[in-house]
Amino acid sequence: MKMLLNLKDALDYALNGWYNLLFLGLILFLAENMYTLPGNPPGFDLYDFSVLLIIGFLWIIESGYIFLILESTVHGSDKSPKFTGFKSIMIHGVKENLVLFSYLIFPIILIGIAILNGKILMKVLELNPNVIMYYLNSSRMLYFIIVFGMFAIIYFWYMGVLLNMAHFKGSIYSGFDITGIKQRFKNAGIKNLSLVYILIGVASLILVCTFLTYSYVPVYIYKWDMMDILTQFLIGPLMIISGVRMLGLLDQKI
Numbered sequence: 001m002k003m004l005l006n007l008k009d010a011l012d013y014a015l016n017g018w019y020n021l022l023f024l025g026l027i028l029f030l031a032e033n034m035y036t037l038p039g040n041p042p043g044f045d046l047y048d049f050s051v052l053l054i055i056g057f058l059w060i061i062e063s064g065y066i067f068l069i070l071e072s073t074v075h076g077s078d079k080s081p082k083f084t085g086f087k088s089i090m091i092h093g094v095k096e097n098l099v100l101f102s103y104l105i106f107p108i109i110l111i112g113i114a115i116l117n118g119k120i121l122m123k124v125l126e127l128n129p130n131v132i133m134y135y136l137n138s139s140r141m142l143y144f145i146i147v148f149g150m151f152a153i154i155y156f157w158y159m160g161v162l163l164n165m166a167h168f169k170g171s172i173y174s175g176f177d178i179t180g181i182k183q184r185f186k187n188a189g190i191k192n193l194s195l196v197y198i199l200i201g202v203a204s205l206i207l208v209c210t211f212l213t214y215s216y217v218p219v220y221i222y223k224w225d226m227m228d229i230l231t232q233f234l235i236g237p238l239m240i241i242s243g244v245r246m247l248g249l250l251d252q253k254i
Contacts, residue, residue, distance in 0.1 A: 003195055006249045010242035017080030017241075020065075024083075025237040027062050030054075061086070064093025066244055067162070067170065073248025074166040080241070092170050099165065099175035103158060107150045156197055160184040163251050188250035196247050203239030 014021055068081040068089065083089070161175050163184040168174035185193065 003192060003246075006246045007242070009249065010245035011238075013078070013080060013245045014238050014241040020080045020083060021234070021237055021241060024062065024065060024241065025233040027058050027065075028237055029233045030058055060093035060097060061089055062093070063096045064089035064091070066240065067092045067096045067166070069241060069244050070162055070248045071166040071170065073245055074163065074251060075253055095170050095172050095175075096162070096165070099161060099172060100158065102176075103154050103161070104151070107147050107154065110147050110150075111144070155201075156193070157181070159193055159197060159247060160188075163188065163247065166248065167251075167253070184251055188247075192250050193247075196243055196250065199239060199246065200243035203236055203243060 065081070065083065071092075072079075072081050160181040164174045164177060164180045165171060167180075167184075174180060
């Protein structure tokens with residue numbers, strides 16, 4: 001019953017801040033599709049480097065804003081934070097990504113060792129479907145299943161990390177405070193965290209699948225149908241904001 005109430009609260013929270021929802025959707029939409037826009041010549045050049053820098057900037061903005069949602073929820077706010085104070089959003093985004101990368105560096109290294117080719121590794125990390133399918137159909141498939149399993153476990157642990165960071169204003173140290181993180185899991189409950197984990201996972205999978213759809217062929221605006229635009233621009237962000245809101249409600253300060 002509590003999770004159902006939290007879900008209703010999370011959906012109302014996301015929809016009431018519809019302008020922030022749309023702005024986040026725009027950021028996610030651009031970050032996912034800029035690399036496949038027309039005019040991108042083959043090979044890695046200055047164009048690709050510039051696009052990757054822009055995508056990195058958008059990723060940090062998105063991460064920082066999502067963390068602000070979690071932080072404000074944990075501290076009792078019922079209103080979604082506005083996209084103002086970009087310096088604060090950037091700082092939160094950089095710190096959150098530094099902690100995330102620290103946790104993910106080991107499985108990334110394992111994937112790199114399996115591939116042993118820096119350019120191909122970048123294509124895998126960019127979710128290039130042709131490269132991913134090649135390795136999944138090769139003898140390395142079991143190896144990749146194990147590594148992706150590690151990613152899944154780390155991301156589950158990372159929910160506790162985010163909660164602990166949210167309680168301490170984004171402190172990097174709090175992201176590695178094992179005792180504090182364990183307390184967050186105790187407060188939120190493994191079952192409740194698992195449900196939120198599934199919701200966020202489904203949202204991420206939806207966004208990844210729509211991105212992979214356009215990685216097979218050159219993308220032009222007129223080829224995007226309304227469902228794909230709604231998925232990347234509205235449905236995915238709605239599920240992410242709702243999931244993060246639900247995560248914060250599990251360990252909200254009273």
